[in-house]
Amino acid sequence: MMKRGSIILIACILLSCILVGCKSEKSTEDSNNKYVTNKPEPTEAVPTEGAAESGSEVVDSQSQQEPNLSYSDNGSDPDIKDFSKLSNYFKDYDFAVTSNVNEDLYIKIYEVSGNYDLNGDGIKENIEAVLSNDYDVNSYVKVNDIIVEVYTDNPTGEVKIIDLDSNDSYLELAYFDDGPSGDPHYKFFRYNGEELIALGEMDINSIMDGRGRFISWFDLGVNFKPPFYTSWKELVDNEFIHRDHDLDQYIGKNYELCGSGYFVPLDKVSEDYYEYMTWDFETMRDFEATPIKILDIYNAKTIFIELEDGQKGLLYFWVGD
Ligand SMILES: [Ca+2]
Numbered sequence: 595m596m597k598r599g600s601i602i603l604i605a606c607i608l609l610s611c612i613l614v615g616c617k618s619e620k621s622t623e624d625s626n627n628k629y630v631t632n633k634p635e636p637t638e639a640v641p642t643e644g645a646a647e648s649g650s651e652v653v654d655s656q657s658q659q660e661p662n663l664s665y666s667d668n669g670s671d672p673d674i675k676d677f678s679k680l681s682n683y684f685k686d687y688d689f690a691v692t693s694n695v696n697e698d699l700y701i702k703i704y705e706v707s708g709n710y711d712l713n714g715d716g717i718k719e720n721i722e723a724v725l726s727n728d729y730d731v732n733s734y735v736k737v738n739d740i741i742v743e744v745y746t747d748n749p750t751g752e753v754k755i756i757d758l759d760s761n762d763s764y765l766e767l768a769y770f771d772d773g774p775s776g777d778p779h780y781k782f783f784r785y786n787g788e789e790l791i792a793l794g795e796m797d798i799n800s801i802m803d804g805r806g807r808f809i810s811w812f813d814l815g816v817n818f819k820p821p822f823y824t825s826w827k828e829l830v831d832n833e834f835i836h837r838d839h840d841l842d843q844y845i846g847k848n849y850e851l852c853g854s855g856y857f858v859p860l861d862k863v864s865e866d867y868y869e870y871m872t873w874d875f876e877t878m879r880d881f882e883a884t885p886i887k888i889l890d891i892y893n894a895k896t897i898f899i900e901l902e903d904g905q906k907g908l909l910y911f912w913v914g915d
Pocket residue numbers: 710711712713714715716717718719
């Protein structure tokens with residue numbers, strides 16, 4: 595009996611090896627097929643971490659086998675020169691807004707209404723929204739008869755029409771939310787004639803190219819001249835897809851640094867860079883068109899640099915709590 599059990603066990607192992615083999619072959623085929631839809635992480639945490647850690651182990655989950663590096667259809671990363679602030683893509687249209695604000699209770703209710711053709715069929719949609727931070731009020735966005743309930747922390751009643759991608763005939767709806775603690779962002783909605791789809795959100799200082807490509811402020815080296823970015827997002831099939839960006843092109847290059855940031859002199863830093871970060875006032879420095887060389891990039895707001903006099907150090911910026 596024991597013997598037969600072992601044979602069955604060995605057969606099972608062999609079979610599963612064959613199955614895993616088949617799957618990885620399939621995955622290679624998929625990754626050759628240039629267009630990779632890499633689903634964004636469910637939590638918007640630091641996207642670069644972990645990506646490098648998931649090693650070369652053979653795993654049988656299809657999703658884990660997808661490459662972490664994903665680039666766009668046309669194979670080239672966007673040129674930051676084509677990007678500008680979100681408000682440049684707003685349509686010149688004002689919604690009617692009525693507000694009910696109770697300053698004492700810090701409760702705000704905005705009722706928004708307007709008419710605009712969102713799906714490009716020439717017929718204006720009836721657009722309504724209720725945006726409130728009052729728990730007793732249901733916040734929602736409504737296009738014709740379709741309602742999407744939303745959660746708003748600190749709405750201001752600002753609703754805009756925006757063209758996220760000039761390659762399609764849609765115009766999107768955007769409403770502003772100041773967030774729970776100064777995290778201002780826009781939430782986007784697309785009406786395709788049948789559905790009203792919540793696309794996701796983008797922080798207010800994001801930039802976009804008007805062709806469905808976006809760079810979040812958190813991924814932007816804004817204090818540098820020329821500015822650089824560490825990753826970007828692409829609107830594909832009604833989702834903002836995270837795209838990694840090759841950082842090697844910035845390493846060893848000279849930049850001008852402006853504004854105030856934290857600087858800790860260090861000869862060497864590695865992946866444990868965060869252990870050196872303090873938020874003491876003494877580590878703050880003001881830079882005015884200071885020539886620097888980028889030695890390493892941990893994220894867009896944490897960079898290892900070398901100053902003109904040869905001093906090296908970790909430069910980092912406050913990104914909110
Ligand atoms: Ca329409």
